[in-house]
Amino acid sequence: MASMDAISRNLMLDSLKEYAKRRIPYDLIRELDEKNEFPAEILKEMYQHDVLGLHLLMVPAEYGGVSGGTFDIYRVCELLARIDLGIATGVFATFLGTDPLNVGGTEEQKEKWLKRIASENLLVAYGATEADAGSDLVNLRTRAEHVVKNGKIVGYNLTGNKQWISNGGVADLYTILAMAPGGPCWFLVERDMEGFSPNKHEDKHGIRLSNTAGLSLDNVYVPAENLIGMEEGKGLLQAQAVFGYTRVMVAAFGLGAGEEAIEQAIRYSQQRIQGGGPLSDKQGYTHKLIVPNYVRMEGARAYIEYTSQRLDSGEHGLQTEGAIAKYGASEWGNKAADDAIQALGGYGYTKDFPVEKIKRDIKITCIYEGTSEVLEMTIYRGRWQEHLKSRGRYYLDMADRLDRAHAEEPRAGCHAAALALRALAAVLEECRVQKLTRHQHVTFKLGKLICAAETAAIFSEAAAAKKYSETVRFDREGWQAMSRVFAREAALNTALEGLALVLGAVDTAGNLADAVNIEAIQTEQKGMIADMDLVAAKLKQTFKAK
Amino acid sequence: MHIAVMIKQVPDSTEVKINPETGTLIRAGVPSILNPYDHFALEAALELKKKHGFKLSVISMGPPQAKSVVQLALALGADEGVLLSDMAFAGSDTWATSYALAKGIKKIGKVDIIFCGMQAIDGDTAQTGPGVAQQLGIPQITFCEHVDVDGRRVLARKQIDGGHELLEARPPVLLTMIMGKDYAPKHPSFLAVNGSLKKPFHVWSAADIGAEAQYLGLKGSPTQVDKIYPPPQREKAAMFSGSGQEGVEKILSVLRGENFLGE
Numbered sequence: 001m002a003s004m005d006a007i008s009r010n011l012m013l014d015s016l017k018e019y020a021k022r023r024i025p026y027d028l029i030r031e032l033d034e035k036n037e038f039p040a041e042i043l044k045e046m047y048q049h050d051v052l053g054l055h056l057l058m059v060p061a062e063y064g065g066v067s068g069g070t071f072d073i074y075r076v077c078e079l080l081a082r083i084d085l086g087i088a089t090g091v092f093a094t095f096l097g098t099d100p101l102n103v104g105g106t107e108e109q110k111e112k113w114l115k116r117i118a119s120e121n122l123l124v125a126y127g128a129t130e131a132d133a134g135s136d137l138v139n140l141r142t143r144a145e146h147v148v149k150n151g152k153i154v155g156y157n158l159t160g161n162k163q164w165i166s167n168g169g170v171a172d173l174y175t176i177l178a179m180a181p182g183g184p185c186w187f188l189v190e191r192d193m194e195g196f197s198p199n200k201h202e203d204k205h206g207i208r209l210s211n212t213a214g215l216s217l218d219n220v221y222v223p224a225e226n227l228i229g230m231e232e233g234k235g236l237l238q239a240q241a242v243f244g245y246t247r248v249m250v251a252a253f254g255l256g257a258g259e260e261a262i263e264q265a266i267r268y269s270q271q272r273i274q275g276g277g278p279l280s281d282k283q284g285y286t287h288k289l290i291v292p293n294y295v296r297m298e299g300a301r302a303y304i305e306y307t308s309q310r311l312d313s314g315e316h317g318l319q320t321e322g323a324i325a326k327y328g329a330s331e332w333g334n335k336a337a338d339d340a341i342q343a344l345g346g347y348g349y350t351k352d353f354p355v356e357k358i359k360r361d362i363k364i365t366c367i368y369e370g371t372s373e374v375l376e377m378t379i380y381r382g383r384w385q386e387h388l389k390s391r392g393r394y395y396l397d398m399a400d401r402l403d404r405a406h407a408e409e410p411r412a413g414c415h416a417a418a419l420a421l422r423a424l425a426a427v428l429e430e431c432r433v434q435k436l437t438r439h440q441h442v443t444f445k446l447g448k449l450i451c452a453a454e455t456a457a458i459f460s461e462a463a464a465a466k467k468y469s470e471t472v473r474f475d476r477e478g479w480q481a482m483s484r485v486f487a488r489e490a491a492l493n494t495a496l497e498g499l500a501l502v503l504g505a506v507d508t509a510g511n512l513a514d515a516v517n518i519e520a521i522q523t524e525q526k527g528m529i530a531d532m533d534l535v536a537a538k539l540k541q542t543f544k545a546k
Numbered sequence: 547m548h549i550a551v552m553i554k555q556v557p558d559s560t561e562v563k564i565n566p567e568t569g570t571l572i573r574a575g576v577p578s579i580l581n582p583y584d585h586f587a588l589e590a591a592l593e594l595k596k597k598h599g600f601k602l603s604v605i606s607m608g609p610p611q612a613k614s615v616v617q618l619a620l621a622l623g624a625d626e627g628v629l630l631s632d633m634a635f636a637g638s639d640t641w642a643t644s645y646a647l648a649k650g651i652k653k654i655g656k657v658d659i660i661f662c663g664m665q666a667i668d669g670d671t672a673q674t675g676p677g678v679a680q681q682l683g684i685p686q687i688t689f690c691e692h693v694d695v696d697g698r699r700v701l702a703r704k705q706i707d708g709g710h711e712l713l714e715a716r717p718p719v720l721l722t723m724i725m726g727k728d729y730a731p732k733h734p735s736f737l738a739v740n741g742s743l744k745k746p747f748h749v750w751s752a753a754d755i756g757a758e759a760q761y762l763g764l765k766g767s768p769t770q771v772d773k774i775y776p777p778p779q780r781e782k783a784a785m786f787s788g789s790g791q792e793g794v795e796k797i798l799s800v801l802r803g804e805n806f807l808g809e
Contacts, residue, residue: 004740005743007613007614007617008617008739008740008742008743010614011614011617011618011621011734011739012736012739014579014618014733015733015734015735015736015739018733019733048735049735049737050735050738051735052735052736053735053736053737054736056736056737057736061740066736066737066739066740067740541563541572544563
């Protein structure tokens, strides 16, 4: 679905912001976090059509929704994560649970179930994970056996156990992945079906406002018309078809929670006077704890928007892009939240300040919807194929594109990003020549390097563009300083870590040191401190002390 | 009856800073909002619409992005939206703005009650509402905290120093609203925002409303802003409450703590 116009989107975001301000103050969140309690009333109220109707974002207009596109959903997810990642997860579970229907449902199924989800404000849960089937769904144990009457399959009996299901204990409707004789498939299971029961609510490290529970299915009879798509064996494809898109949502969680933590630290740093002045004026503080984190979050944002816009324009899949978006946003967001605690010192370590909770919450973004390690592998696999198919040209072509952008706009870090991409191409090629991808460690590490270099490219291009996204809260000077800082860091890390990676696996790395062009990358570091000074000043200006 | 509400998009003043060197507002990254006073005016009008079934039009003047506040009003229940947008309006002071808005309201049609906020939080002049009443040659009641309609009588409760004044007017009349306790600004649901796209929305230029160029923009504005600067910051004051004796003790303890009284 294409996204809506910016005005409509921003009016919806304002309504959500106002609602949260009024109904979900931090004191309440803190209390629920301590009690490990799911705020059912708030979720239900947010779904009410005359209050917000939040779930309608996922439902096409013809079934009573508002037809949100990926960009819209990314923005709402980012804001929800800024409010509370547990509540965000509760909403996300409905989005995710609705996905198999949106992707694989027949017209009759959509007509019936999407309309019900929209009009009855159903909380939905997505039941895929099992004890032995997490990232790897091949070991799926939940069975769906045919129920035959008069020689015709009239239904299925579902038996098995699911675990770590968001909204597991509170949903009205569940989409359950089970192995039928014809292969894995999704079934629509209603809460009151006989033999179906949720287990206890988990006691988690973070996102404690999200209900997480296991599910027991003991010979649950499900009519044949509840088999999504009315065809067996399509389940894994239906799940994978939306990975690009669902991972953008979790990426938006990492972005929202991570930026929120750093913004709180920026506001705090202007009031905390130590050593004769505010912390916000001290490079030892800003250039370590604030600037690099914020810059990485803005890089993640640029990549999320790039992927969202491609999905909104009708491209399908984009699994590698979704993986890059989520891996970057969640890993950098986690680091940002960690540094936000450090930035608040003793205060940050107490529960009086939200950064402590954000740090516990955000960790989940590195785990659910594909762990960081699974994503490193996904990213590597996707781009390794591109590298081979293009005979090593994939990143060289992208670097040429960045050179052209640099010629048009030399202040956006495109040159540094091009250096990062060329260094990456050289490292990938050396790995191919020396057959180093036989080491799993090498492949995963390549995934990490690819994420940073590609994000640098996308961020620099966005910062070089004539018109900025509606989400950019800085002037041109400030945002370009950010993209330069990001690109320089990416270039340096790609070259140094890539070189170290190859040297760790072989006796000699040929002329890789020359190929990654370490000298040019070092020269490119010129101006880094001045740029970081500028970014620190812009951040202070934008996020003033309250 | 037909109600028109005049609304304005303003920068969220809690986020605005002034550049001390250039004397201009730093607008980068500052969100724009519906002027809070206008939000109350809109709520008062929506309540009358709900109660009496009146038609409700909203009108704003501003750059194309000011469409946002008009769409917000439509999502909240207004029937029709108008945005006066034209480079010819740029730089208008309150007088030129009143002239353009009055022309726009005339084009909307026969309007019985015009609502607006008492003032906008960016300029704080409180002149535009009265200016429109003057341009249209109709009566006005300012500082209203509550408005009702009984037949052809418009009943307004106006805030005055130390109390209220109850006033009655025959339409057409213009009312400026304060942010009182009787109305609570609302925000639309996602469905309502989506639905607002289907309501009539017009963008009118100076030519569309028959406004003459000499009365618009900088040329038509008797007032020019010379400079904007932040007021000097005051030192933080500590406030103590309690009896005289308690107060003295609190002050003494602070002075001792700061070592003002010596050992």
